[in-house]
Amino acid sequence: MNVPLLDLQAQYATIKDKVQAAVGAVFESQRFVLGAQGAALEEEIARHCGAAFGVGVASGTDALLLSLRALGVGAGDGVVTVPFTFFATAGAVVNLGARPFFVDIEPVGYGMDPDRLASFLEGECRPDTAARCVVHKASGATIRAVLPVHLYGQCADMDPILEVARRYGLPVVEDACQAIGADYKGKKAGALGDLGCFSFFPSKNLGGAGDGGMVVTSDRGLADRVRLLRGHGAHARYFHDIVGFNSRLDELQAAVLRVKLPYLDEWSEGRRRNAAAYGEDFRAAGLLDVLQLPEVLPGRSHIFHQYVIRAERRDELQAFLREGGIGTEVYYPVPLHEQECFRGLGYGADDFPRSRAASRSTLALPVYPELSAEQRRWVVDRIARFYRGAA
Numbered sequence: 001m002n003v004p005l006l007d008l009q010a011q012y013a014t015i016k017d018k019v020q021a022a023v024g025a026v027f028e029s030q031r032f033v034l035g036a037q038g039a040a041l042e043e044e045i046a047r048h049c050g051a052a053f054g055v056g057v058a059s060g061t062d063a064l065l066l067s068l069r070a071l072g073v074g075a076g077d078g079v080v081t082v083p084f085t086f087f088a089t090a091g092a093v094v095n096l097g098a099r100p101f102f103v104d105i106e107p108v109g110y111g112m113d114p115d116r117l118a119s120f121l122e123g124e125c126r127p128d129t130a131a132r133c134v135v136h137k138a139s140g141a142t143i144r145a146v147l148p149v150h151l152y153g154q155c156a157d158m159d160p161i162l163e164v165a166r167r168y169g170l171p172v173v174e175d176a177c178q179a180i181g182a183d184y185k186g187k188k189a190g191a192l193g194d195l196g197c198f199s200f201f202p203s204k205n206l207g208g209a210g211d212g213g214m215v216v217t218s219d220r221g222l223a224d225r226v227r228l229l230r231g232h233g234a235h236a237r238y239f240h241d242i243v244g245f246n247s248r249l250d251e252l253q254a255a256v257l258r259v260k261l262p263y264l265d266e267w268s269e270g271r272r273r274n275a276a277a278y279g280e281d282f283r284a285a286g287l288l289d290v291l292q293l294p295e296v297l298p299g300r301s302h303i304f305h306q307y308v309i310r311a312e313r314r315d316e317l318q319a320f321l322r323e324g325g326i327g328t329e330v331y332y333p334v335p336l337h338e339q340e341c342f343r344g345l346g347y348g349a350d351d352f353p354r355s356r357a358a359s360r361s362t363l364a365l366p367v368y369p370e371l372s373a374e375q376r377r378w379v380v381d382r383i384a385r386f387y388r389g390a391a
């Protein structure tokens with residue numbers, strides 16, 4: 001049996017006619033950038049997550065870049081984030097000339113630990129009351145923002161993160177690229193902080209036919225700023241207030257995403273059902289002594305962008321599953337503080353033990369909504385066989 005990590009063909013088969021009609025309509029219009037599809041999608045995504053405004057951009061990475069830039073992040077500044085995330089989270093910070101400062105993740109779950117955030121700001125920074133900002137003592141960098149990540153589809157613990165950030169006057173940008181539709185205490189990912197960033201990369205829960213992203217916010221000033229930044233800083237064509245970027249979500253992407261958005265909640269529900277079924281199967285197979293299953297933490301819902309277990313002998317297990325035709329992935333094998341390109345930041349490998357431990361033991365299993373019960377059981381059987389030598 002073949003069980004890919006993600007099967008986009010299966011999804012496409014269910015919406016093919018609608019996607020092709022939507023794409024055809026864009027071609028008929030011959031309007032490819034900043035048209036009606038993009039504007040409609042901005043409204044629909046904003047409404048879906050409960051934010052007032054959406055601004056379509058070229059990717060999730062650019063959503064981060066433009067959000068931070070809209071907050072004034074630039075050379076000599078610092079942004080506090082986590083080392084256990086996709087590279088773009090910190091890459092966006094560095095591409096603005098700023099420096100990422102890492103704090104470790106929660107003991108259970110994979111979001112920023114609010115206590116670590118508090119101890120970083122309290123212990124390693126000093127308030128500059130005259131400038132109403134926080135300065136990192138050792139480097140002199142002005143801390144400008146906090147950037148938590150809702151990894152795998154579950155929100156970071158946003159209430160205490162927001163509380164700590166507000167105490168220091170710091171805005172919060174959510175990297176919600178993996179968490180579109182996830183709830184935190186009745187509110188949705190992206191609408192919890194000052195700005196939220198989504199990615200429409202094809203493999204995300206809401207994936208386009210190429211790169212795409214969106215910034216959401218309920219602050220009109222910030223929305224206007226991001227809109228300005230995505231179009232070379234021009235408020236009207238050829239009149240440039242600031243130097244911005246070329247980062248738009250094109251009409252073809254928007255049209256495809258508008259076909260898919262009405263299915264998103266149903267698809268996420270399918271992922272949740274598969275996650276729950278895995279839980280029962282692993283329990284029944286008596287594997288809970290060698291596997292740690294993903295936990296849905298209090299007050300949060302999980303959209304299972306990834307279903308990630310912690311496994312003993314992870315790499316061997318992955319190779320064994322590959323032989324059985326099962327696709328898995330390690331998100332992420334090297335935490336950012338151990339990346340070659342960030343050596344200059346001066347971190348040691350042991351500085352963030354929870355992130356390091358996660359990078360050594362996490363394994364994502366197939367959880368896409370179209371996964372059949374038979375395929376799921378094959379995954380569980382192979383894992384049982386790996387640890388017990390029998391299925």
Ligand SMILES: *Cc1c(COP(=O)(O)O)cnc(C)c1O
Binds near residue numbers: 085089151178
């Ligand atoms: C996918 C992703 C991004 C980047 O999105 P792109 O659209 O690929 O640029 C950023 N952060 C996280 C956590 C992601 O998963």
